[in-house]
Amino acid sequence: MNALEMRQVTKVHGAGAGEVRALRGVDLSVQPGQMVAVMGPSGSGKSTLLTIAGGLEEPTSGTVHIGGVALSGLSRNQRARLRRRGIGYVFQDFNLLPGLTAVENVALPLELDGVPARRAREAAMTALAELDVADRARAFPDDLSGGQRQRVAIARAVVGPRDLLLADEPSGALDSANGEAVMRLLLAACKRGVAAVVVTHDAQLASWAHRVVFLRDGRIVDQTRPTPGPDSLLTPEATR
Numbered sequence: 001m002n003a004l005e006m007r008q009v010t011k012v013h014g015a016g017a018g019e020v021r022a023l024r025g026v027d028l029s030v031q032p033g034q035m036v037a038v039m040g041p042s043g044s045g046k047s048t049l050l051t052i053a054g055g056l057e058e059p060t061s062g063t064v065h066i067g068g069v070a071l072s073g074l075s076r077n078q079r080a081r082l083r084r085r086g087i088g089y090v091f092q093d094f095n096l097l098p099g100l101t102a103v104e105n106v107a108l109p110l111e112l113d114g115v116p117a118r119r120a121r122e123a124a125m126t127a128l129a130e131l132d133v134a135d136r137a138r139a140f141p142d143d144l145s146g147g148q149r150q151r152v153a154i155a156r157a158v159v160g161p162r163d164l165l166l167a168d169e170p171s172g173a174l175d176s177a178n179g180e181a182v183m184r185l186l187l188a189a190c191k192r193g194v195a196a197v198v199v200t201h202d203a204q205l206a207s208w209a210h211r212v213v214f215l216r217d218g219r220i221v222d223q224t225r226p227t228p229g230p231d232s233l234l235t236p237e238a239t240r
């Protein structure tokens with residue numbers, strides 16, 4: 001079963017003269033453990049694709065299935081639960097809450113989902129440790145570097161039993177070494193069976209995905225299996 005399946009998805013923003021056709025019949029399937037990179041010029045519909053894939057916006061037409069479940073068949077509450085439990089998001093601006101410490105930010109989605117505070121905190125600490133920022137757990141976002149904020153945002157996205165990760169330019173604000181580190185972390189999650197869709201402008205980062213999809217004017221115009229592919233980033237030498 002596909003972790004994500006979009007069929008003939010269209011999205012029209014606005015109406016009348018101001019109408020924008022952001023997506024025009026997108027088909028996209030992502031299997032568990034697979035990372036798909038999405039590339040395309042500004043305005044081609046990449047962010048729209050991601051928000052619809054994550055159930056944050058509804059398509060104008062077409063269907064979205066997550067883990068075999070049709071989003072259109074769910075109530076608002078059921079959809080919210082699926083988003084919280086099954087999907088991790090990494091957005092360009094990281095979206096960390098400034099009034100919460102790093103560990104509180106990471107624990108929040110679990111707590112919202114009813115996990116007792118102590119257990120949520122433990123899981124959050126484990127995720128931060130995996131991302132090498134456990135020593136900053138008690139810091140507030142404003143006191144973290146860009147790279148540390150990025151890691152905390154990824155920890156929050158991967159904490160708990162996620163099936164799907166959606167990342168919009170996750171390396172946007174980072175230098176190339178940190179950008180590569182981010183891809184490695186996302187790929188490590190894929191190794192555990194998580195599916196990922198990653199929007200990036202960076203062809204080098206995209207080349208580590210299992211598949212690269214090119215969007216233009218709301219349509220998928222090309223798909224490739226890149227070389228070197230994910231294994232090159234996950235060899236023992238690379239992860240050392």
Ligand SMILES: Nc1ncnc2c1ncn2[C@@H]1O[C@H](COP(=O)(O)OP(=O)(O)OP(=O)(O)O)[C@@H](O)[C@H]1O
Pocket residue numbers: 013014020021022040041042043044045046047048049
């Ligand atoms: N809420 C909205 N209302 C109206 N138009 C929108 C809205 N969101 C996106 N659009 C338009 O839809 C089109 C696709 O936008 P989208 O943000 O998905 O592209 P993108 O490929 O992610 O661009 P970028 O690389 O610049 O982030 C653009 O023409 C954009 O202006």
